[in-house]
Structure formats: C-alpha cells, structure tokens
C-alpha cells in the first residue's frame with residue numbers, strides 16, 4: 001500500500017481573493033468568507049499583506065485563538081495589559097484570547113509585511129479562560145528535513161519532530177517546503193478536519209493525477225488518515241497543512257467575538273462596552289499607535 005489506509009483527497013478548492021480588512025490592510029481570506037464560513041474548529045484564515053500606515057489598530061477578541069505566522073517583515077503587537085513585542089519573519093504568536101484581549105497589530109518595519117493569521121475556535125468550556133500567549137522566535141521553531149522535504153513544525157508533529165506549542169483545541173500546523181521531485185506522506189488524525197493552503201510554487205495534492213495547485217489556493221481535504229503531496233515542478237513548493245479536532249458546538253460570531261449563543265454575544269458586547277468581565281483594562285488603554 002502507499003502508506004495510508006485511506007489517503008485524504010481534495011474535496012473543494014478555493015482561490016482566496018484580496019479584500020480590505022482593518023484600516024487600509026489587504027487580506028486574502030479563505031476560511032471565513034461566505035463560501036466557507038466555518039471549517040470546524042477554524043473560523044478564519046487570512047493571508048495578510050500590510051504596509052504602514054495601514055494595519056490593524058485597537059480591537060478586541062473573545063472566545064477563540066489567533067495564530068499569527070510571519071512570512072515577510074514584522075508586525076508590532078501591543079495589548080491592554082501592556083504585553084507588547086514584534087513578530088518578525090518566521091516568528092509565531094499563538095494568542096489564546098479566551099475571556100478577552102484588546103490589542104493592536106501594526107507594521108513594525110518599512111515595506112510590505114506578510115503573513116498568515118488563523119483563527120481557531122475554543123470549546124465552550126474554554127471560551128472564558130484567562131488570555132495567554134505562546135510566542136516562538138523563528139530560530140526556535142522546530143524544523144526537520146528528509147528526502148527533499150523541509151518542515152517547520154508550528155504545532156503538532158512531522159518527520160519525527162514535535163512542536164512545544166500547547167493547543168487547547170487539538171491542532172496541527174505544519175509549514176512544508178518540497179524540493180522539485182519530492183513526495184510527502186504526512187499522517188493526519190482520522191477524526192480531524194484538515195486543509196492545505198499553498199504559499200509558493202505549485203503542488204499536486206491527494207490524487208497523484210490531480211492538476212497542480214498554485215499559491216493563494218485553499219484545498220479542503222476529505223476523510224482519511226493522511227495527506228500525500230508531490231512537487232512535480234522545477235521550483236520549490238511551499239504550503240501549510242493545518243488540521244484540528246472539530247468541536248461540534250454551535251457558533252455565533254460577531255466579528256472578533258465568537259461564542260455559542262446569541263445571548264452570550266449580547267453579554268459580550270455589554271462586557272466590552274462597560275469594560276467588565278475581562279475587558280476591565282480596555283477602559284483607559286490606547287495603543288501607542290493611537291496615542
């Protein structure tokens with residue numbers, strides 16, 4: 001057999017087109033657009049591209065996690081607790097917003113800042129947990145190489161290497177670069193939902209007879225116990241493979257607030273407007289960029 005009892009096939013393919021987001025920023029949204037509103041447990045996948053003075057000034061989050069992975073340039077983040085820093089190319093910020101974060105995410109360098117931001121939903125029992133950050137610099141991201149395959153293990157495990165990131169909602173997040181001619185077989189837990197997002201080059205996914213897929217495309221994978229991918233081109237192929245355990249709970253979302261019922265959303269708006277229940281520090285806080 002070719003290694004998997006049931007290789008996952010590509011069941012849907014989307015081209016993520018640019019749209020405006022934040023203040024003057026451009027994002028290619030694949031998950032989160034109307035054709036793919038929610039892919040349990042994933043709410044949003046944005047491939048963002050932003051140059052100063054555009055950016056994502058002061059805004060809140062509640063009920064989920066944001067995973068920012070920089071591809072080029074740097075983003076300066078700062079929250080209402082005074083937690084601040086810059087996320088440089090190759091760095092990862094895994095932010096568990098939980099009960100509430102208010103922060104800004106702005107370009108920290110000249111030129112175009114590029115990256116991916118993935119929003120992962122939290123289960124009802126975790127939606128109101130204390131916020132926390134897991135931040136890993138590029139040089140500390142777990143990497144492995146084998147047979148023309150390089151993987152940066154953001155979360156989960158690949159080629160025998162594990163990421164230290166603790167994922168409240170069980171998640172794998174793998175950044176693969178395949179040299180021309182390389183062939184990947186990556187196990188994926190059979191109960192998980194999984195997708196591929198192509199960043200550079202062109203790759204064949206699932207069925208070896210499939211046409212190649214190019215950058216800015218999201219491929220939804222069907223059921224099975226692993227992904228096969230081939231680089232049949234003459235250039236490197238780079239893509240992320242993301243998978244997560246579905247939560248199977250109702251989702252009621254109002255922008256950056258993601259809860260399970262409308263009533264909880266109404267209470268969240270009250271909390272945010274009255275600066276209570278996790279939004280206390282929003283009362284007197286403004287980011288540097290808005291001061």
Ligand SMILES: Nc1ccc(F)c(C(=O)c2c[nH]c3ncc(Cl)cc23)c1F
Pocket residue numbers: 021022023027046048056059060068075105116117255256
């Ligand atoms: N609610 C809401 C409304 C508008 C926003 F722009 C945002 C937001 O901050 C982002 C949307 N995608 C992004 N990709 C990258 C980065 Cl660094 C930030 C964002 C947000 F959260």
Ligand SMILES: [Fe+3]
Pocket residue numbers: 056059061066103105
């Ligand atoms: Fe944000």
